[in-house]
Amino acid sequence: MSQSRPWNMRRARWVLVAAHVPIVAISPVFIVFGTPGLPTPSVSIPMAVLAFLALGGLQLHHSLAVARGVRPPYGVLTLLALAVLVYAPMPVYTWNWVPTQVLLIASAPMVLPKWPAIGAIVAPLAGTAATAGILKAAWPVGSAFTLINGFVYWPIVLALMAASLYGSARLVQVVQELHNARTELAELAIGRERLRVSRDLHDLLGQSLSAISLKGDLALKLLDRDPPAAEAEMKSIVAVAQEALRDVRTVTREEHAVSLRTETEGAAALLRAASIDAQIRHELGDLPPKAEAVLAWALREGVTNVLRHSEASTCEIAIRRGDGAVRLEITNDGVRAASGPGSGLTGLRERARAVAGTVSASVTPGGGFRLCVEVPEESE
Structure with missing residues (x-):
């Protein structure tokens, strides 16, 4: 042109x-x-x-x-x-x-x-x-x-x-x-596509890399005293890396779909592997695809932040429905001092805004951190 x-x-x-x-x-x-x-x-x-x-x-x-x-x-x-x-x-x-x-x-x-x-x-x-x-x-x-x-x-x-x-x-x-x-x-479309790819890569790889790092540390600790368990963790690392590679390929085609139920199960397993007490309460049921995608991305981003930016010992995840909306709330203790604004919450707000949802993040009185994402049930 x-x-x-x-x-x-x-x-x-x-x-x-x-x-x-x-x-x-x-x-x-x-x-x-x-x-x-x-x-x-x-x-x-x-x-x-x-x-x-x-x-x-x-x-x-x-x-x-x-x-x-x-x-x-x-x-x-x-x-x-x-x-x-x-x-x-x-x-x-x-x-x-x-x-x-x-x-x-x-x-x-x-x-x-x-x-x-x-x-x-x-x-x-x-x-x-x-x-x-x-x-x-x-x-x-x-x-x-x-x-x-x-x-x-x-x-x-x-x-x-x-x-x-x-x-x-x-x-x-x-x-x-x-x-x-x-x-x-055309330039605007290119810019938007770059932002989308950047946001999706951040959201997809953030948790995968955190899981690889976590499992790698665990495998090193188990290497001497429990070689079979260390081997299992190494195999798990390979599986996570292969899954991340598949995710990266889907980003370029905008085909990556996320499931809230799958993300909930994965979050529980990842938090427990990090020796974090995970307390999960949810009311899932059937959700509109766009609303479910926003909440699934929010859950992935929230859990990734718990692993990367806190020294949490407990993490509560609650998904509730009511008043025509679905609300995801992630609360953890052991929050660290903020090193600066990140791109994860910015991307999350963009996703929520696209379905008329809201995102809020704040430090709790007890020294913890709370992430709240709310989207309307009728999101289409």
Whole structure:
């Protein structure tokens, strides 16, 4: 996308330039080849080309700035210069030069604030109608046709051509804004995916690594006095590591599912292996998948924090239902001094917020720590 975007924008700008060419060229072509029935002053092709370049350059200065989403630099001065180029030759070239007013009408809203722009748009249209009365003798077909031509035809044509110039510039601006929005959305999606992977890896591997460390220490202690038990712990470490590897693979595919019942059983086994008295009370039953997932992740994160950040001897885990909500509460003693804010609780709050749940964590009066997570039962 980063390579195609500049090309697409260049192409859009060239389309904008191409849309200007025939409209800007109308009057230079008229003054060279003339209009049937109108006196045509002798004008050389180089002079016509010079007029085309001057008019087109000023108009593109305005249109390309609008396409970039900015006000044209020195816009008032360039608009005045364009007005001089439009109206100074008008007495000489008469109706042949009338189409140049479309550039002034199109440029006015690009350069001026709202009300001055409206005035700058209305004035040329009204002036064209007034010119019909002044120049009616120059049109041999008759005064009636002259009036229709001046009062109806040219104002409508000028308005439509000006609208096409202004609209094409705005269209390119919208295209550019859409490209920018698409780029921002892609970057936002990448950022969210990185946060999700980071959060899931933290939640998945935190407990697994804590279990490996715990079981490794236990295996070392048992190695001399109970080799078979040490061997069992080593095999358990291998199983935990293999499970962690499978979990990491599922993270990249966003397929990892967690079960509250499985996490409850695993938490009890892990706490007891760490010689922590685990007291678990729960009212599980059937829960909506998203609510169950949030509570399962919360239980995993809470138990991991007990193992890593406390010197707990007891840990109480309670899961209760009531008042249309499910509440998980993890309380432990032996809390250590906080070393700084961690990412685990931040990720947990994000998960809970996604299902309209809440997370609170606090130190208890007895020197323990309590983590509370509550989610509505009807989470979908």
